[in-house]
Amino acid sequence: MSTGKPVVLLVEDEPAQRAVLAYNLKSEGFDVLEAADxxxxxxxxxxxxxxxxxxxxxxxxxxxxxxCRRLKSGKSTRALPVIMLSARSEELDRVRGLETGADDYMVKPYSVAELMARVRKELRRTRPASVGEELSFEDILLDAGSHRVSRAGTPIKLGPTEFRLLSTFLENQGRVLSREQLLDRVWGRDIYVDTRTVDVHVGRLRKALMQGGGSDPLRTVRGAGYALG
Structure with missing residues (x-):
């Protein structure tokens, strides 16, 4: 099941270097997947x-x-932030890396502290809730750091699943998200959940957000999914 922690895929063929990076990423609160090639x-x-x-x-x-080229050309992976690590320090190499689609490029040897800062910077851009940022839409405010939600200043109680759902909608304002996309982001791919479960939890989230009499901020797009705004 999804832990709510940001997941970092670490791709490094040198075992000692991979172990050091994995340790530091986990210490920073990330879930780590490791690949050697x-x-x-x-x-x-x-x-x-x-x-x-x-x-x-x-x-x-x-x-x-x-x-990097394949990830950035794939439909399901093109938006993934990629930080490239390389011993190649020439400007031409850096340019090649960035032109292939890398979002950032760090030359070895690098400061682990700086690398962690750059990881957080990229996640702040793509998944702000995962690094404790505040997210808002109209009069809805979600404080990921304190795990609190309010609407028009009134606190709203949400269960863990509804909280992750709202976070996902707030990070993708105006974008229609399919039930499958919501399942991947909120529940994770390692468990089986029926797509109808998404409808149930969206219904609960709607009810919670409208309990003070506010309008429904969630849009159902027939045959496509749901959107915020």
Whole structure:
């Protein structure tokens, strides 16, 4: 089941380096998936859909550059933030990495503290609730740090699933999310949940948000899914 923690896919073929990075990521509160080569990385990225990819350039079988290119051209993975790690410090290499679609590029040896800061920066951009940011829509406010929700200043009690649902809607305002997308983000891919369960929890979220008499902020798009706003 989804833990609510941001999931980082760490792709590094050097075991000692991978262990150090995994330890630091877990210490920062992230869930970590580990891959030792490019083929494994692509398989895991499509199966698990992490929140961010830390990607070494020099990998066996499929290079980090090619992994990044494929992720950024894939429908389900193109929005994944990718931070590329490389011993290549030439400006041309950095440009190649960024042109392939990498969102950031760090040259080895690097400061682990700086790398963690850059990971948080990317997640703040793509999944702000996962790093404790406040999210809002009209008079709805979600404080991810304190796990509180209010509407027009009135506190709203939400269960863990409804809280994750609201977080997901707030991070994707105006975008129609299918039931399958909501299942992946809110429940995770490692358990089986019927898509009708999504409808039940969206209904509960609606009821909670409208308990003070406010209008319904959630839109049902027939045959497509749900959207906020």
């Amino acid at each position: 490019g083929e494994e990385a692509l398989l895991m990225a499509h199966e698990a859909i992490p929140d961010l990819v830390l990607l070494d350039w020099m990998l066996p079988h499929v290079s980090g550059l090619e992994v």
